[in-house]
Amino acid sequence: MNIAVYPGSFDPITNGHLDIIRRAAKLYDKVVVGVLTNASKQPMFEKSQRADFIRRSTAALGNVEVAFFEGLLVDFLKKENAKVILKGLRATSDFEYEFQMALVNKQLCPDVETVFLSSSAKYTFLSSSVVREIGRLGGDISMFIPAEILDDVKTAMTAKK
Numbered sequence: 001m002n003i004a005v006y007p008g009s010f011d012p013i014t015n016g017h018l019d020i021i022r023r024a025a026k027l028y029d030k031v032v033v034g035v036l037t038n039a040s041k042q043p044m045f046e047k048s049q050r051a052d053f054i055r056r057s058t059a060a061l062g063n064v065e066v067a068f069f070e071g072l073l074v075d076f077l078k079k080e081n082a083k084v085i086l087k088g089l090r091a092t093s094d095f096e097y098e099f100q101m102a103l104v105n106k107q108l109c110p111d112v113e114t115v116f117l118s119s120s121a122k123y124t125f126l127s128s129s130v131v132r133e134i135g136r137l138g139g140d141i142s143m144f145i146p147a148e149i150l151d152d153v154k155t156a157m158t159a160k161k
């Protein structure tokens with residue numbers, strides 16, 4: 001079975017992430033969305049809530065699973081029996097960091113390949129922090145967040161103001 005892991009903070013999942021997951025679900029037998037708390041970021045949403053948002057947004061896709069991980073990404077891949085790290089590239093500014101990460105992960109585990117999907121043009125500007133910022137300032141986030149979770153994300157953001 002050809003399994004890909006799509007790692008990230010997903011704080012919260014956006015339509016940009018969902019676009020990558022949907023396209024990857026057509027390319028791989030299974031896509032495991034790996035949710036972690038990035039040590040360099042202070043998350044707005046609890047890990048369990050972020051995972052719940054991803055599960056509900058991807059419920060229509062039969063071959064997508066959501067799991068938590070801590071520690072090294074390559075160890076999580078071993079646990080999931082996966083050989084592919086999936087990443088979305090939005091702009092050339094993503095490239096330098098992503099290329100470094102791909103090389104580090106290759107060094108740590110030579111069997112693992114990092115596969116980059118180019119972000120769809122309409123989502124190249126999007127990130128979770130952009131959505132959090134717009135939501136925090138009372139702007140409309142409906143075009144950025146999957147419809148299945150929009151009301152709950154809005155409610156949760158209001159509660160955190």
Ligand code: COA
Binds near residue numbers: 008014074090104
């Ligand atoms: N659409 C929309 N937004 C996207 C996107 C897409 N296609 N692709 C990335 N983004 C956003 C993310 O939401 C994130 O937004 P934020 O900064 O506002 O939170 C931003 O772009 C950066 O994404 P990314 O670099 O993937 O950061 P992340 O925090 O989501 O995930 C890990 C980082 C999990 C991939 C990385 O920290 C990791 O692998 N950690 C494990 C430890 C390890 O093994 N390290 C390697 C050895 S040093």
